[in-house]
Amino acid sequence: MAVSSRRQFSAEKGICHMSETTITQLPDPSGFTSDPFTDVLRDGARKLIEQTIHAELAALMNAFSGEKLEDGRARLVRHGHLPEREVMTGIGPVSVKVPRVRDRKPGEDKITFTPSILPRYLRKAKSVEELLPWLYLKGEED
Numbered sequence: 001m002a003v004s005s006r007r008q009f010s011a012e013k014g015i016c017h018m019s020e021t022t023i024t025q026l027p028d029p030s031g032f033t034s035d036p037f038t039d040v041l042r043d044g045a046r047k048l049i050e051q052t053i054h055a056e057l058a059a060l061m062n063a064f065s066g067e068k069l070e071d072g073r074a075r076l077v078r079h080g081h082l083p084e085r086e087v088m089t090g091i092g093p094v095s096v097k098v099p100r101v102r103d104r105k106p107g108e109d110k111i112t113f114t115p116s117i118l119p120r121y122l123r124k125a126k127s128v129e130e131l132l133p134w135l136y137l138k139g140e141e142d
Contacts, residue, residue: 038091038092041091042091042092042093042094045089045091045094046094046095046096049094049096049117049118050096050097052115052117053096053098053099053115053117053118054099056115056116056117057078057099057101057113057115060076060101060111060113061076061078061101064076064111067105069104069105073104074104075103075104075105075111076101076102076103076104076111077101077102077104078099078100078101078102079100079101079102080099080100081097081098081099081100082097082098082099082100084096084097085123086123087118087122087123087124087125088123088124088125088128089125089127089128090125090127090128096118098115098118099113100113101113
């Protein structure tokens with residue numbers, strides 16, 4: 001977004017002040033424009049991903065709900081969220097938050113949570129990765 005303004009001198013007050021700010025909207029470098037329909041789709045995709053992740057987390061927590069430490073506390077507990085990240089999908093970037101799990105049991109056999117639909121370092125959906133070589137080849141033909 002580029003902002004430009006004009007200075008205007010007020011003779012009666014003897015001061016110069018800024019007036020009439022014009023804001024120029026620059027194009028999004030990602031190539032995805034924001035329109036209401038796409039925003040609804042992205043929001044729906046984000047909610048669906050979060051619901052799926054939370055259902056998978058609930059299953060993991062239920063599986064280990066019977067395991068307790070020697071002092072009676074639960075072995076596995078929720079521990080906030082990982083930093084929000086964007087995943088490139090067919091409808092553009094979708095921001096997702098993955099819950100964090102803490103295994104309180106000391107030792108080497110720690111339980112970690114990695115959602116099956118969202119591996120740790122996933123940045124592009126598989127459909128986007130498969131599409132990129134095709135688009136490159138299509139560009140070479142023209």
